Amino acid sequence: MAYQYSGTNAKSGAELDRLPRFLNHPNFHAPDTLHFSHTREEQRLDKFLETVDKLFPMQHGWKRSSVKIPLPKERCQFPSESEVPEFEIGGIYHHDLTDVIRTAFEDEVFMTYNTTPFTQYWKANERVQEVFSEAYASAEMRQAYDEINALPREPGDDLERTVASLMMWSDSIHLTNFGDASLWPFYLFFGNESKYTRGKPTSNACHHVAYIPKVSHLYVI
Numbered sequence: 001m002a003y004q005y006s007g008t009n010a011k012s013g014a015e016l017d018r019l020p021r022f023l024n025h026p027n028f029h030a031p032d033t034l035h036f037s038h039t040r041e042e043q044r045l046d047k048f049l050e051t052v053d054k055l056f057p058m059q060h061g062w063k064r065s066s067v068k069i070p071l072p073k074e075r076c077q078f079p080s081e082s083e084v085p086e087f088e089i090g091g092i093y094h095h096d097l098t099d100v101i102r103t104a105f106e107d108e109v110f111m112t113y114n115t116t117p118f119t120q121y122w123k124a125n126e127r128v129q130e131v132f133s134e135a136y137a138s139a140e141m142r143q144a145y146d147e148i149n150a151l152p153r154e155p156g157d158d159l160e161r162t163v164a165s166l167m168m169w170s171d172s173i174h175l176t177n178f179g180d181a182s183l184w185p186f187y188l189f190f191g192n193e194s195k196y197t198r199g200k201p202t203s204n205a206c207h208h209v210a211y212i213p214k215v216s217h218l219y220v221i
Contacts, residue, residue, distance in 0.1 A: 073085070093211045
């Protein structure tokens with residue numbers, strides 16, 4: 001409590017609750033803090049982040065790729081799409097979608113996923129109203145489920161077929177309180193999981209799929 005009520009007054013009760021969890025973590029070693037300096041450690045962290053590959057380790061499934069996009073040119077036509085000038089964008093870090101799906105479906109959290117879509121109704125007196133709530137109870141999910149189960153099977157294939165409902169989201173994220181450092185990530189949520197779970201930051205329901213670099217405007221004179 002002395003730590004809580006000394007120094008800055010910006011420490012909340014929740015932050016104080018986090019402190020014992022850090023102190024009791026197996027990786028925490030008290031003697032390492034004897035000569036701790038915030039300025040020095042911040043400089044060491046900045047130096048570490050200079051090598052972007054360390055942020056996306058290959059052993060964790062990250063891959064580095066590049067894409068080519070066709071460039072429009074005003075008042076100019078090309079015989080075919082293949083002859084249009086292209087601009088190559090490198091430094092795109094990403095995961096394979098199949099790897100993300102496999103990892104999520106092999107995790108314990110999969111036990112909370114809904115793999116069989118259904119329809120919900122609300123009945124009041126003589127009125128029956130369909131309930132639109134979860135992604136796995138939507139008409140699109142039921143249609144996709146019927147389609148994949150109607151596909152022909154190989155001999156001896158009796159495995160269950162289900163739909164992995166992928167919900168993609170992307171937006172620029174600002175990294176610092178001061179300065180203009182930012183990233184443009186792609187996130188993935190599973191519609192098989194309840195929206196009430198996806199809405200909780202503590203559920204860790206968000207999967208990082210890709211980080212794309214910003215492309216400067218190219219002016220052709």
